[in-house]
Amino acid sequence: MKLFKSSDEKKKSTYEESLEKYPELMNFIHNKKRKEHFIQKEQNFILYWEAYKRIVGYAIRYANDEMKSKEWREVYGILIGSVEGSYILIKEAIPMVSGDRAGVEYENKQYVDMANIDHRIYEKAIIDKENDFIIGWWHTHPGFGFFYSPVDTLTHLGYQSVNSNAIGLIFDHTKLDKKSTGIAGLRLKDVSKPSIKSHHLPSDYEIVELIFKPGKEQFISDISELIDDIKKNKDKIDDTLKYIKNTIKNNAIKKLEDQFGLLPQNKGDLSNRDSYTWDTEEDFPQDLPTFRKFLEEKGEQFKERLDKLKISGDVSKYKKEKVKIQKEFKKELEVPKDFCKTIIQDYKDKIKEIIRYWDYLDSSERLMCEEILTKLTNYAETLRDITINVLKK
Ligand SMILES: [Zn+2]
Secondary structure, eight states: OOSSOOHHHHHOOHHHHHHHTOHHHHHHHHOOOOSSOOOOOOOEEEEEHHHHHHHHHHHHHHOOTTSOGGGOEEEEEEEEEEEETTEEEEEEEEEEEEEEETTSOOOHHHHHHHHHOOHHHHHHHHHHSTTOEEEEEEEEOTTTOSOOOHHHHHHHHHHHTTOTTOEEEEEOGGGOSSSOOSEEEEEESOTTOOOOSSSSOOOOEEEEOEEEESOHHHHHHHHHHHHHHHHHHHHHHHHHHHHIIIIIIIIIIHHHHHHHOOSOTTSSOGGGGGGGOTTOSSOOOTTOOHHHHHHHHHHHHHHHHHHHHHHHTOHHHHHHHHHHHHHHHHHHHHHHHHHHHHHHHHHHHHHHHHGGGGGGSOHHHHHHHHHHHHHHHHHHHHHHHHHHHHHTO
16 A cells, blocks of 8 residues: 555646546647637527526436535536527526535546437437537536536536537526526636646636526526425435336336246347237247247147148138137237236326426436336237237238
């Protein structure tokens, strides 16, 4: 164990270490002779109510005046908007991830989290709309105000260096009062000349004036209702999400797949499902679940039995046998069908409880819910396809 760090080691800040992992940004920062200079032009940043509401709603789940300040956690997200002349419209704010406890020293994690976020997957629908694109990012500073830490600056560089209109928003619920919305817009003054000489990135960010649409007073008066609602229902939201994850996803759906699996597992995404439908002539992949294999075999046996009768020409016997087989087959599917139905109903009930807070869920929470629905829908559809295909024979 070393008691003292060598002077060389000492010189390296966490920030610098984090930079080394991102050679592109390192190059960017060192490349002081960038051709593309930041041209100061008139920019008016307009923050829409929709975006503000979503930032506050998500932030309040992780930090509010009813929680102990040591429990407060920061949250992060992206901003969607468009540029119209000198107006930069911040139309939507997407909650992405909750972070570390507030007040704790900034860690690399913050930057990595933002860098790892694949925005497109989650919010493609929004981004596809009109000329909207990712106009910046936002995060919270519960209890410690509006400034950019070195890592914040680094994160912001990632946005403003590629888009001179980019903006970062910071929300601090403790700054929200009768005169303030608790939110500030921050930008780097000159992204072409960041200095790495000091241990901290340039502190030359600026707070930009935000125009609130429809209006600042309305923001302040309307947001308190949402804050009270979120505070009151915060635990219910968390508990419901926990239930959806543990009981529905990790328990019920897993059981359904283990006992009555229909779709090949771990074989890419479920959208390839069509190639495994019942009556294709193709060979079935080796990793079909046991239950599916059992059904396939059963279907083949039924077909053989019926074909024999067909050849024999005994129509009444054929008809009788067909009814019998259909009954038999339907019976095999009864349990999984009911099981799936029960899970879907449970899922629907739970979603109903939190649907009005949907905007205040983060990307992984929303993705989890969507994936569950896709899985259950696919299962139910496959079950139906199998039934139809066997019964029409
Ligand atoms: Zn920060």
